[in-house]
Every structure is written in C-alpha cells, then in structure tokens.
Amino acid sequence: MDSMIQQYLDDLHGKRVAVIGIGVSNTPLIQLLVRAGIDVTACDKRPREAFGGQTEALESLGVTLRLGEDYLDGLDQDVIFRTPGMRPDVPQLLAARDRGAVITSEMEVFFQVCPCRTIAVTGSDGKTTTTTIIAELLKAAGYTTYVGGNIGRPLLSDVEGMEGDDIAVLELSSFQLMTMDQSPDIAVVTNLAPNHLDVHRDMAEYVAAKENIYLHQSEEGLVVLNADNEITRSFAPKAKGQVTLFSRRQELEKGVFVRNGTIWVADEKGRRPVLALDGILLPGVHNVENYMAAIGALNGIVPDEVIRTFAAKFQGVEHRIELVRTLDGVRYYNDSIASSPSRTAAGLRCFAEKVILIAGGYDKHIPFDPLGPEITAHVKKLFLTGATAAKIRAAVERTPDYTPGHPEILEYSDFTAAVLAASRAAKPGDVVILSPACASFDKFKNFAERGAAFKKIVYELESTGK
Incomplete structure (x- = not known):
C-alpha cells in the first residue's frame, strides 16, 4: 500500500471517525476505513428502510449507524468526513469543530495522499464532458488514468494502486471545493454563471468556492481559463503558477483559440493548428470550448494527432445532448x-x-x-x-x-x-x-x-x- 495513504490510516488508529452520507462517494470510504481497523460511525438522514440490505452489510463490518432526522445529533467523533452536498457551516459541524474535531472530506484526503499528477475540472457548464475528454485523451496517449470526483468513482480507495507516472482526472463541484486547501497540478475552469444558489448564500460564495481549484497551486501549477467568460478571465492575475487562456471569439497571443475553422495553440514554441472544427463529432459551439479547455490542459502531454483521431470518433457522454x-x-x-x-x-x-x-x-x-x-x-x-x-x-x-x-x-x-x-x-x-x-x-x-x-x-x- 502506498506509504502516504498507509500513514494517513495509521494516524487514524485510536480515533473515532464519523462519515456523513452513505452514498456513492462515501460507501467505498467507509469500507476503506473499516478494512484499516478504524472505528467508524456512518450517519445519514434517510431512514433504515431506504437502504435495503446495505445497512445490514455495513453493520456486519462493525460500522455503527446513525440514521433518520436526528442523524447529526451527538457528533462527538475525532474526525468527521462531510458529504459533498452538506454546507461546512451547519451548526452540528461547527459545534464539533469547536470541540476539537477535524472536519474533512473524501476529496480533501485524496489530495493529501495522492501519489500522482492531478488534473481537475470545474465550472458551471461542460465539466463532465471536458473531464471525460481529458481522461480519454490521456488513455489514448498511453497513460494509466484514474477518473473520479464528481463523476466516476471515489478515488481514495484506489490510491494504494496508483503509481507516480499515473494521472488522476477529477471533476470537482463547488460543494467539494468549498473547503479545499489544496489544488491540482493542472486546474481547468470551463466557465462560470449563476448556479446552485439554493445551497450557496450568494454568487460571491459560489465563485469563491470555485477559485479553490487554482488558488493553492505552486509556481509549477497550471490553470486553464475561459477568456470569453468575464468571471473566469478575472482569475488570471491571482494565479500563482502558469495561466493558459482559451477563447472561441478572439485570437490570443498565447493560449488556445479558433482561427479559420480550426483550433490553434500559441505557446513558447510558436503557433500551430491542432484540431479542425469539422473534425469534432460532438455538435455545438460549447463542445468546441470543451475541446479547447482540454487542449489547453494537455498541451505538451498528449500529441496533436491523438487529439484529432479521438475527436473524430467521440460521441459524447450519456445524458449530454x-x-x-x-x-x-x-x-x-x-x-x-x-x-x-x-x-x-x-x-x-x-x-x-x-x-x-x-x-x-x-x-x-x-x-x-x-x-x-x-x-x-x-x-x-x-x-x-x-x-x-x-x-x-x-x-x-x-x-x-x-x-x-x-x-x-x-x-x-x-x-x-x-x-x-x-x-x-x-x-x-x-x-x-x-x-x-x-x-x-x-x-x-x-x-x-x-x-x-x-x-x-x-x-x-x-x-x-x-
């Protein structure tokens, strides 16, 4: 097992852990913790009858369950994993933090222990398609690639099998990013527009959450930003590492842009055409932007010919046009x-x-x-x-x-x-x-x-x- 994840799990021994939310993202986390001999309490608002046989399976592993409307009462564990859709400032979490509990999440721990390069995508629209394009291009170029975050599977339980030359590709929502204090090696922000204002207090909080995808990068980091979106364009001066802009509407001195029906890249090596727009099977100008974002992230990592071959065949992701x-x-x-x-x-x-x-x-x-x-x-x-x-x-x-x-x-x-x-x-x-x-x-x-x-x-x- 990778030393970083092993050390993290070793540090949890003797501590009591609560996992809030028994869903797709947290069930593998619960199983990982139990296998490591950790005392786990799983909390969920849904009643027992909503889980079928899942509750019995978890209890057979030694997991303590706290279900129903009062699932957050009495949180007295040492470490609490927050489900992505839960605000970090609900009273029960704040009270637990005041008592000395560590409030974290599966994604936050993944960034602490991941042994390989990370590429993460966020935005209001196009996240999943862009994430999928990036991951599939990396696979086509021969990289061992892991896909997770807001899509795919939770990756924390896969860390033990990751090697240093692998690449983890993540789609990250504003909820996952709200409390992140680490950023990926390569960050992509497709665009930003009002969204999830039923959970976020206002647009400013939503934008601030999204910014965590790049604000904690080092000088070696790269952030790819949509120059045609006023909000994402404003992020560029705050980036600590390199910035690549992409634009469908204007030619750029440096970055990814469209000229004469072709996506071009301008970088320190000069200008070159990469992908003809009529070579993209997916319809719509928003998918042109998705490819531009992916090209900006993978410039120098995936050969242009691989991109062209893939774009001519890729039919898209289920539930997306x-x-x-x-x-x-x-x-x-x-x-x-x-x-x-x-x-x-x-x-x-x-x-x-x-x-x-x-x-x-x-x-x-x-x-x-x-x-x-x-x-x-x-x-x-x-x-x-x-x-x-x-x-x-x-x-x-x-x-x-x-x-x-x-x-x-x-x-x-x-x-x-x-x-x-x-x-x-x-x-x-x-x-x-x-x-x-x-x-x-x-x-x-x-x-x-x-x-x-x-x-x-x-x-x-x-x-x-x-």
Missing part, C-alpha cells in the same frame, strides 16, 4: 445534465432548426430571464413540468421578442405526460429534446435517473406512421 432514437422522422435527444439555464441555452444553439423543448424541475433559485430569449429564438413548442414551470413560463413571456403562441407553452404536472405530449406534437423532421435548465430533485434522485426515465419513455414509443 445524447441522441436516444429517431422515430417517424423525429429525433429525440436526452440532455438531462442541463441543470442550469446557461447549459440549456448552449444545447438549444446546437440545432439549426427550432426544437420542441421539455424543461423544468427543481428550483435552485437561479434566474431564468437569460433563458427567455434563447427559448423564443430556438424553440417552437415548450413543454414545462416540475417546480419551476411557472418561473420559466414567466421568463419567456417577459422576453421582448415573445408573442403568444411563439413558442406555444404547455404545462404538465407529470413528467411522463409532458414527454408523451411533446411526442404527439412532433412531426417528421422535428427535434424533441429534454433539456430541463433545472436540477432533478423535485421528482428524481439525480439527473441520470431523470435521463434514464426520459429514455425509457422514448424507447417505448410506438410508430404512428406519421
């Missing part, structure tokens, strides 16, 4: 990952024709006004469902270019009913896209479950002979 099927001349796309207005706007711009849009969901308290003009410009029929339906309707109807019926707006309380209604309204040549502009938590566990539900409905549609 994913073509589900074509039926009766209608194309159905699953863009369930679009949990913010800016992400939905980017998806709508991918299509030359006006689309039939299914939108709405959990309210993250993000303003929908910027989405209104995008919908009036790119949508022929709008099917709304979920908690935010009325807010999205109001944003569209306030748009100066909106006239009644353009687009036609219909609301459905039931998700399935909305999808079926959109299907009935579609004619040959139409595009029907689920791109909610909202999180899924009003009706689904996460965006993947929502996307899977959409795909199931679409797969079960029968031809009407239209």
